[in-house]
Amino acid sequence: MSAVESTRTLAEDLAGAGEVITDPDVLEAYRRDQAAPGLLRAGVPAALVRPTTTAQVQAAVRAAAAHGVPVVPRGAGSGLSGGANALDGCVVVSLERMDRIVELDAAGLTATVQPGVVNAALGTAAAAEGLWYAPDPASREFSTIGGNIATNAGGLCCVKYGVTRDALLTCEVVLADGRAVRVGHRTRKGVAGYDLAGLVCGSEGTLGIVTEATLRLLPAQPRASTLAATFSSLVEAGEAVAAIVRRVRPSMLELLDRATLQAVQELEPLGYEDDVEAVLFARSDAGPEAGPREIALMQELCDAAGATLSVVSDDPEEGRMITAARQLAYPALERKGTTLLDDVAVPLPQVPALLAGVEAIAVEHDVLIGTFGHAGDGNMHPTVVYDHRDDDQVRRARAAFDAIVALALSLGGTVSGEHGVGLLKTDHLDAELGDARALGRAIKDAWDPAGTMNPGKAI
Amino acid sequence: MSAVESTRTLAEDLAGAGEVITDPDVLEAYRRDQAAPGLLRAGVPAALVRPTTTAQVQAAVRAAAAHGVPVVPRGAGSGLSGGANALDGCVVVSLERMDRIVELDAAGLTATVQPGVVNAALGTAAAAEGLWYAPDPASREFSTIGGNIATNAGGLCCVKYGVTRDALLTCEVVLADGRAVRVGHRTRKGVAGYDLAGLVCGSEGTLGIVTEATLRLLPAQPRASTLAATFSSLVEAGEAVAAIVRRVRPSMLELLDRATLQAVQELEPLGYEDDVEAVLFARSDAGPEAGPREIALMQELCDAAGATLSVVSDDPEEGRMITAARQLAYPALERKGTTLLDDVAVPLPQVPALLAGVEAIAVEHDVLIGTFGHAGDGNMHPTVVYDHRDDDQVRRARAAFDAIVALALSLGGTVSGEHGVGLLKTDHLDAELGDARALGRAIKDAWDPAGTMNPGKAI
Numbered sequence: 001m002s003a004v005e006s007t008r009t010l011a012e013d014l015a016g017a018g019e020v021i022t023d024p025d026v027l028e029a030y031r032r033d034q035a036a037p038g039l040l041r042a043g044v045p046a047a048l049v050r051p052t053t054t055a056q057v058q059a060a061v062r063a064a065a066a067h068g069v070p071v072v073p074r075g076a077g078s079g080l081s082g083g084a085n086a087l088d089g090c091v092v093v094s095l096e097r098m099d100r101i102v103e104l105d106a107a108g109l110t111a112t113v114q115p116g117v118v119n120a121a122l123g124t125a126a127a128a129e130g131l132w133y134a135p136d137p138a139s140r141e142f143s144t145i146g147g148n149i150a151t152n153a154g155g156l157c158c159v160k161y162g163v164t165r166d167a168l169l170t171c172e173v174v175l176a177d178g179r180a181v182r183v184g185h186r187t188r189k190g191v192a193g194y195d196l197a198g199l200v201c202g203s204e205g206t207l208g209i210v211t212e213a214t215l216r217l218l219p220a221q222p223r224a225s226t227l228a229a230t231f232s233s234l235v236e237a238g239e240a241v242a243a244i245v246r247r248v249r250p251s252m253l254e255l256l257d258r259a260t261l262q263a264v265q266e267l268e269p270l271g272y273e274d275d276v277e278a279v280l281f282a283r284s285d286a287g288p289e290a291g292p293r294e295i296a297l298m299q300e301l302c303d304a305a306g307a308t309l310s311v312v313s314d315d316p317e318e319g320r321m322i323t324a325a326r327q328l329a330y331p332a333l334e335r336k337g338t339t340l341l342d343d344v345a346v347p348l349p350q351v352p353a354l355l356a357g358v359e360a361i362a363v364e365h366d367v368l369i370g371t372f373g374h375a376g377d378g379n380m381h382p383t384v385v386y387d388h389r390d391d392d393q394v395r396r397a398r399a400a401f402d403a404i405v406a407l408a409l410s411l412g413g414t415v416s417g418e419h420g421v422g423l424l425k426t427d428h429l430d431a432e433l434g435d436a437r438a439l440g441r442a443i444k445d446a447w448d449p450a451g452t453m454n455p456g457k458a459i
Numbered sequence: 460m461s462a463v464e465s466t467r468t469l470a471e472d473l474a475g476a477g478e479v480i481t482d483p484d485v486l487e488a489y490r491r492d493q494a495a496p497g498l499l500r501a502g503v504p505a506a507l508v509r510p511t512t513t514a515q516v517q518a519a520v521r522a523a524a525a526h527g528v529p530v531v532p533r534g535a536g537s538g539l540s541g542g543a544n545a546l547d548g549c550v551v552v553s554l555e556r557m558d559r560i561v562e563l564d565a566a567g568l569t570a571t572v573q574p575g576v577v578n579a580a581l582g583t584a585a586a587a588e589g590l591w592y593a594p595d596p597a598s599r600e601f602s603t604i605g606g607n608i609a610t611n612a613g614g615l616c617c618v619k620y621g622v623t624r625d626a627l628l629t630c631e632v633v634l635a636d637g638r639a640v641r642v643g644h645r646t647r648k649g650v651a652g653y654d655l656a657g658l659v660c661g662s663e664g665t666l667g668i669v670t671e672a673t674l675r676l677l678p679a680q681p682r683a684s685t686l687a688a689t690f691s692s693l694v695e696a697g698e699a700v701a702a703i704v705r706r707v708r709p710s711m712l713e714l715l716d717r718a719t720l721q722a723v724q725e726l727e728p729l730g731y732e733d734d735v736e737a738v739l740f741a742r743s744d745a746g747p748e749a750g751p752r753e754i755a756l757m758q759e760l761c762d763a764a765g766a767t768l769s770v771v772s773d774d775p776e777e778g779r780m781i782t783a784a785r786q787l788a789y790p791a792l793e794r795k796g797t798t799l800l801d802d803v804a805v806p807l808p809q810v811p812a813l814l815a816g817v818e819a820i821a822v823e824h825d826v827l828i829g830t831f832g833h834a835g836d837g838n839m840h841p842t843v844v845y846d847h848r849d850d851d852q853v854r855r856a857r858a859a860f861d862a863i864v865a866l867a868l869s870l871g872g873t874v875s876g877e878h879g880v881g882l883l884k885t886d887h888l889d890a891e892l893g894d895a896r897a898l899g900r901a902i903k904d905a906w907d908p909a910g911t912m913n914p915g916k917a918i
Contacts, residue, residue, distance in 0.1 A: 196899060
């Protein structure tokens with residue numbers, strides 16, 4: 001059988017999977033996610049399907065299984081680790097049309113959604129009921145809940161409210177053999193059976209495709225008070241972070257370094273002094289009286305740690321203004337070249353060592369690295385900026401990236417705090433996981449013996 | 460080979476496992492946990508070991524594997540589902556002597572402990588650093604962290620702060636083949652590899668034995684304001700719960716019913732009126748200004764829902780006084796007979812239906828059932844009281860218990876919110892989990908192909 005005939009047969013078998021697309025121009029747009037342009041392989045899919053129902057997802061998975069081709073699930077394609085990159089001859093299952101909020105149970109504080117619902121759309125629906133969906137990845141305006149679950153996405157407020165896993169109660173998963181199985185519990189607590197919902201969360205489509213999820217909502221978040229503080233030393237900024245998290249629970253605690261600040265100021269002059277080595281941004285959402293008190297305490301702790309300047313505001317609009325540099329961090333770095341965004345996390349006391357080490361790596365490999373991220377969780381995004389048309393720069397960028405990952409591991413950290421492993425970090429897994437990698441692999445083999453579900457990713 | 464020779468050989472092989480005990484009198488004390496006295500099987504172990512190191516746990520597991528006998532791990536033996544009940548010929552591995560706090564990293568907000576550390580002892584050590592270990596099962600004064608992890612224990616404050624899984628960052632697990640493997644991440648966030656720490660948490664020793672764990676600490680909890688409110692109808696109490704959780708995040712939201720209150724008042728007259736059908740207890744730990752404001756709002760919501768009486772206090776000592784009935788709930792029921800403590804959870808809107816259904820079950824089966832528990836999580840403990848020497852009462856108690864579980868499932872709930880499945884609930888798993896049960900079983904088979912780790916429990 002020739003390859004063409006084989007593809008045609010697959011397309012026929014995909015008839016039950018909803019919209020089936022084999023137009024090469026369309027397929028091209030579904031070959032990769034947002035990770036490291038030019039550095040990660042992205043195959044040519046045999047077909048793209050855009051199902052609208054669980055039954056159609058099952059049909060797609062069964063057709064792929066019958067033809068022995070891989071299935072690559074995909075949300076908004078906004079992932080940052082290549083988890084949604086296509087494999088040659090695969091079926092890409094885009095969940096973008098499964099974008100229905102099935103139920104918003106305000107009394108039960110839950111939302112049941114299809115995987116293609118955009119994070120911010122769920123937030124809007126929850127807000128209409130006076131409720132709140134906490135996980136807030138930077139991509140929340142376009143990333144989908146299915147993708148958030150696949151990567152166990154974090155965000156700014158997870159320093160206080162946890163990551164996607166903490167919001168996921170139960171989900172329906174289409175397994176490699178085409179069965180749709182519900183894992184987890186509709187209840188807010190539940191220990192019957194192993195924690196399979198937690199296992200599926202962050203598995204990047206390698207165990208199955210999430211086709212529906214019930215998520216926990218919270219009462220609307222009180223309006224926040226905000227702090228910005230500058231430091232002339234990374235160590236002092238790190239000391240401020242340590243002092244803050246030991247005393248209060250900020251709803252945001254972010255940091256950016258000198259290189260990032262410089263890129264930001266090139267894009268939009270915000271008046272930061274030249275001697276600023278780090279800026280810290282914090283929020284408290286403890287409420288009308290406690291919020292301002294918490295933020296005042298954080299300011300005191302920053303000042304005690306040696307802040308060169310600190311400002312606070314209890315007005316949300318002003319709060320957005322004094323944290324503008326944080327919002328501009330990644331866009332400002334992106335403007336300077338192609339970006340290779342890292343996502344390491346270290347134990348809290350190691351944050352200053354991580355930042356200092358990244359600075360040294362930038363010098364050693366002669367690349368620009370801007371670092372920003374979730375200091376309160378020890379989860380930072382050192383971002384290597386390079387010109388992807390310059391082979392030498394590509395080589396140096398990649399070397400710097402690997403050095404950052406090695407540095408994080410040497411500090412007791414992890415290669416990925418919230419973006420996922422995808423294709424980007426698989427080479428580093430042995431160094432981090434040791435024997436645990438094989439334990440994960442054993443689960444993969446047990447659930448997907450033929451290995452058709454997003455193979456080569458995550459584990 | 461006779462059974463006696465076989466046992467002797469096992470005992471010899473256990474030489475590397477630390478203290479080895481085969482004295483039948485001592486073994487007798489290690490045959491069961493606190494679950495359902497007289498209703499669950501408890502075998503006669505071949506030996507008990509009380510290791511002090513991971514290497515000794517490994518030696519015990521290897522010896523058991525070599526002899527093909529089951530391993531039953533055990534913390535304080537305070538479990539409520541039979542998860543620690545012995546199996547005939549097994550090796551009981553009691554972790555009680557592995558009770559060392561290995562490291563309390565105040566700057567990193569983590570504690571690394573051996574599994575035998577008592578929950579409250581960790582709390583005391585954390586408090587000495589101005590920190591707090593949040594998970595607070597009712598058993599916290601005697602239950603161990605290892606046991607808490609094995610059951611994914613909940614508690615009173617998990618309505619706001621999550622369960623044991625939410626506090627567990629990484630742990631070392633001795634697997635069925637004797638390997639010691641570290642799963643999870645030392646960092647506060649981490650998505651490299653599957654969430655194996657979450658998988659181990661709640662697996663009741665069926666996947667391995669936790670020999671060390673690193674747990675997340677929080678800043679010290681602010682002192683709490685407290686509310687108690689009485690209702691003359693379960694529905695109104697349920698409405699109050701629903702109204703509260705939709706507006707604020709109490710650090711405790713507990714309920715007890717008329718039967719429990721009556722038992723409490725028999726033990727200690729607290730002056731509750733005869734028409735009280737339910738009492739609600741709530742706390743806010745939002746801080747010096749916000750706490751009293753939150754608790755005042757909760758009081759308003761209770762009053763609006765029809766509370767017959769409501770009292771609040773911002774004084775911790777007074778707070779303990781007005782919640783005395785909650786502390787006395789289980790002791791008061793225990794005093795009236797043997798107790799069969801259930802642990803179902805339902806979606807929040809179903810709490811009144813659960814309570815009403817339990818009352819009907821008590822009438823139908825002619826047994827006393829007192830219900831109390833974590834209303835804010837929908838996790839209730841209907842407690843059947845019976846005389847274990849009366850066969851007919853035992854039969855009726857068991858029937859009532861099964862009816863409660865079936866009721867919870869019919870309301871979209873789970874058979875266990877926080878106590879675990881153990882031996883007590885395995886018969887109900889198919890009804891709840893469906894195909895997901897086989898998915899859990901596949902993991903068990905992959906990690907423990909010979910099935911020696913606490914077989915017959917949990918899944």
